[in-house]
Each structure stands twice: as structure tokens, then as C-alpha cells.
Amino acid sequence: MNFDQSHALFRRATAVIPGGIYGHTTPAATIPGAVPYFASEGFGCRYRDIDGHAFIDFMGGYGPMILGYHHPEVEAAAEAARRLGAAFNQPTPLLVELAEKLVARIDFADWAVFGKNGGDLTTWAVQVAREVTARPKILKITGAYHGADAWCTPGHGGLLPEDRAHIHDFPFNNVTALEALFAQHRGQVAGLILTPFHHPAYADSQLPTPEFTAACNRLCREHGALLILDDVRCGFRLSTDGSHTVYGYKPDLAIYCKALANGHPISACVGRAAHKAAASRVFLTGSYWNDPAPMAAALACLDIIARDDIPQKLARTGQRFIDGFLALGIKHGIPLVASGPPAMPYVRVADDPSLLRTQNLCAAAIAHGVFLHPHHNWFISAAMTDADIDEALLKLDTALATLR
Ligand SMILES: Cc1ncc(COP(=O)(O)O)c(C=O)c1O
Known part of the structure; x- marks a missing residue:
């Protein structure tokens, strides 16, 4: 997965915007070059970046998209x-x-x-x-x-x-x-x-x-x-x-x-x-x-x-995702630690004081079409079906295999 359009636009941005992209969406918090810098469109629990990659989105704009894009x-x-x-x-x-x-x-x-x-x-x-x-x-x-x-x-x-x-x-x-x-x-x-x-x-x-x-x-x-x-x-x-x-x-x-x-x-x-x-x-x-x-x-x-009792749905969907993700960690010998309520979990690699392994994990997830943030809690969307969670876990299975 390459992010050529994102990087080109980011270079333009740095010419006219202090920091290029500022605040919590700054790319400085993640592995340089391993994440999309600009989004283009979103539907339900998925969005696209400007390079045309589609992601199952576990951030939802850092929280606002509780029901999914374009509800x-x-x-x-x-x-x-x-x-x-x-x-x-x-x-x-x-x-x-x-x-x-x-x-x-x-x-x-x-x-x-x-x-x-x-x-x-x-x-x-x-x-x-x-x-x-x-x-x-x-x-x-x-x-x-x-x-x-x-x-x-x-x-x-x-x-x-x-x-x-x-x-x-x-x-x-x-x-x-x-x-x-x-x-x-x-x-x-x-x-x-x-x-x-x-x-x-x-x-x-x-x-x-x-x-x-x-x-x-x-x-x-x-x-x-x-x-x-x-x-x-x-x-x-x-x-x-x-x-x-x-x-x-x-x-x-x-x-x-x-x-x-x-x-x-x-x-x-x-x-x-x-x-x-x-x-x-x-x-x-x-x-x-x-x-x-x-x-x-x-x-x-x-x-x-x-x-629709959305909180109850988020808790159930989140638990399904976390259970599956932790099981993948065990399968691939990458011990994961999850904290917080299942509707908005924080997940990291265990024994990772520099957080670099967690960064690599999230970069691998992104490369396989699952958008995870390494240092912020994630947000489960009510637009996620069991099929979306299963698809995300399948992609993460492949992603974690690359990290072994
Ligand atoms: C707990 C909490 N309080 C306050 C804020 C600030 O909200 P805003 O960025 O909309 O000003 C945030 C934003 O992330 C938050 O998470």
C-alpha cells in the first residue's frame, strides 16, 4: 500500500499550513509514511483515503461517527x-x-x-x-x-x-x-x-x-x-x-x-x-x-x-472484536493488552515501553485495510455488522502474520 497522493499533498500543506496537519491528526504521532494523511469519503464503517485505499474504520473521526458515515x-x-x-x-x-x-x-x-x-x-x-x-x-x-x-x-x-x-x-x-x-x-x-x-x-x-x-x-x-x-x-x-x-x-x-x-x-x-x-x-x-x-x-x-439502544450494540460488537483480536494475538505470539469499555477499547502490545511494536502493529493493520490508531482508544461504530468485524479480523490475521 503506498500513500503517494497523501505524501504529495502533505508536502503542499507544509508550505502553507504550520505543521502541515496539526492537532491530534498530525502524522507525527505515527510511523512516518505508514498511514494515510488525507481522507476523501466515507460510508457506514468504512472510509477511503485520497490514494483510493478503503479501510474498515475503528476511529470514526476520533469519535463523532457513532452511527457511521452518511447515516x-x-x-x-x-x-x-x-x-x-x-x-x-x-x-x-x-x-x-x-x-x-x-x-x-x-x-x-x-x-x-x-x-x-x-x-x-x-x-x-x-x-x-x-x-x-x-x-x-x-x-x-x-x-x-x-x-x-x-x-x-x-x-x-x-x-x-x-x-x-x-x-x-x-x-x-x-x-x-x-x-x-x-x-x-x-x-x-x-x-x-x-x-x-x-x-x-x-x-x-x-x-x-x-x-x-x-x-x-x-x-x-x-x-x-x-x-x-x-x-x-x-x-x-x-x-x-x-x-x-x-x-x-x-x-x-x-x-x-x-x-x-x-x-x-x-x-x-x-x-x-x-x-x-x-x-x-x-x-x-x-x-x-x-x-x-x-x-x-x-x-x-x-x-x-x-x-436502537446503540450503546448496547456497541458493547456487543466491541466485545466480539476484542475477543477475536486478542485471540489473534495469542495465535501469532504477539501478546496484546486491552483496556477500557468494549465500545471504545484501548489496545496495545504487551511489554512495549517504547510503543514501537504497537505502532508497527497498527501500521500492519492499516496496510491490510483496517484503520487502527496506536496511541488512542478506538471507537466501535454502530454501522459495524458481525460480517464487518469478521472481515476486519480476517485482515488482521494476515496483518499479524507479517509481524511474527
Ligand atoms: C474527553 C474530552 N474532552 C474534551 C475534548 C475536546 O473536545 P473538542 O476537540 O471537540 O474541543 C475531547 C476531544 O477529544 C475529549 O476527548
Whole structure:
């Protein structure tokens, strides 16, 4: 498999775009030359790169494509809204309908607001916590990703020490460290932000212990801090009504994005009645944030997720894939380690501290038509049938044989 068109376009890109391709899709994170750099089209659980190669896609745009590319019902809903116009002077009724749907769906939610990206609203939620409490400190998990704003970006450029002056990290599942931070900053903590389970890049996923979720709930309550659940990546993938119900969190604010509208740009933050007045005082807007088409897509997507119990389907399909993939690892003498829920597994080669063997594994998978990322959790798509999984495993069987 060669990626000549991808490489040629990447050289053009480097002339006019800093880094050529930036952010999480940068080719710098994978083996140079072994992966496609540019996509052209996608249908269902498959997409093509600009060299014409087809892949069974286990990344789904890093999460958004929960139902698969070109889902007919979602696209029809978005198209119907788009035909009426875009980015009006006022919101359309879809804004209210979508807020009502989330409030009805999510047990603790009394209100909802909308942005475009996850980071728009994780940052806003942090401000809401500060507005509610009139306190500065935010506690977060070491290595967790919440977006590209200064308070949380994993990047290094352009930052000031002040940007993080009130952000304090602690390790996931570590109740003692969390208690210590609350004690050290008594009366100063506005909020605790965390993802439902810990899904860092370049490392195994960790599910929360029951003691940890209970401690998050209890300590936030005792100290008058808001519990902010960043459900951007997991939301509506693990359950139809928000991931807090899976693990027992009692959030004050929760942010959703990736699975909300099957690829259409929209994010949401929901919260409790007690914080509604404070939320209305934290300025929130963007040029395209009232665009109705993504709202129509979100309404359709949320309906399908509930109607077809998509989380249950993803879990079953994911388990089938993981079981098959781990068995292939044993067959080919390549021990694999899987972590995280089956709907969004993180898989690596065991005893691979440099992660090079995992990179080679994913490069071989890609060369055989299965798109896997070496350092990020994968995303099972509801468009994947058992036949798609079997085909992927057959291709991976051949791919792993080349690595022996
Ligand atoms: C858990 C989590 N929070 C926040 C974000 C930021 O979302 P966005 O990239 O849409 O701003 C992401 C993106 O991957 C995420 O996975």
C-alpha cells in the first residue's frame, strides 16, 4: 500500500499550513509514511483515503461517527434544516427542542446550552463553577484531555504560568490525593472536572473504582464544589442517558460532544436548576453556534441512539472484536493488552515501553485495510455488522502474520 497522493499533498500543506496537519491528526504521532494523511469519503464503517485505499474504520473521526458515515436519517434531518438556511440572526425552534430533549433524557439536567466543540464547553463549565462558587481552584486528573484552551491544553506553546495557577492535578482513582487537594485548598475549590473513565492517549484506560466515584460525589458535596463530568468522548456511547449512570457519578454539569450529532458540529453542556442563574451570567457565544442543521442532526442522532439502544450494540460488537483480536494475538505470539469499555477499547502490545511494536502493529493493520490508531482508544461504530468485524479480523490475521 503506498500513500503517494497523501505524501504529495502533505508536502503542499507544509508550505502553507504550520505543521502541515496539526492537532491530534498530525502524522507525527505515527510511523512516518505508514498511514494515510488525507481522507476523501466515507460510508457506514468504512472510509477511503485520497490514494483510493478503503479501510474498515475503528476511529470514526476520533469519535463523532457513532452511527457511521452518511447515516441516512441523520443526514436527512440535517439537510431539511440546511435547506431553510444557516446561521440566522436568531436561533430556530430547534435550539429549544434540543435543550428539551437533553433535559428529558439526562436525569439531573434542568437546562442545556450548546457550542460547537467539546473544548468550548469544558472551558465554559469551569467558568460556571467559578461563577457559582466565587472560588478560583479547579481539580483535574493528571493526563486527562479536556480541550486545547490554555487551562488544559497538553501543548506547550504560548502559555503563561498564570494560565495554570489555579489548576491542580491528581492521579485518577486516587482518593487520598483527591482528599489531600480538597484539604490543602479548603474553601478555594470551585470544581472537580473528570472524564467518566480515564482514557489518556499513550496509556491504558482505567475504569473508576466505586470508592473513587463515591469520593468524587462526597467531596464535591462536602466542600461545596461542582462536579463537572467531561462526557465529550464517552457520552451516549456507554449508555443512552449519559455515562454518569454507568459509573454512579452525581454531576452538577456534564459536557457532551462527539456522539451527539454523528459528525455534525455541536456540543452541549447540561446542568442543575440551582446553577442556572449563575450559568446565565457566563458569556457564551460563537459565530455559528445557532446554526440549525447540527441541531437537527443531534435531535435525530439522539432519537436513534435511544430507539436502537446503540450503546448496547456497541458493547456487543466491541466485545466480539476484542475477543477475536486478542485471540489473534495469542495465535501469532504477539501478546496484546486491552483496556477500557468494549465500545471504545484501548489496545496495545504487551511489554512495549517504547510503543514501537504497537505502532508497527497498527501500521500492519492499516496496510491490510483496517484503520487502527496506536496511541488512542478506538471507537466501535454502530454501522459495524458481525460480517464487518469478521472481515476486519480476517485482515488482521494476515496483518499479524507479517509481524511474527
Ligand atoms: C474527553 C474530552 N474532552 C474534551 C475534548 C475536546 O473536545 P473538542 O476537540 O471537540 O474541543 C475531547 C476531544 O477529544 C475529549 O476527548
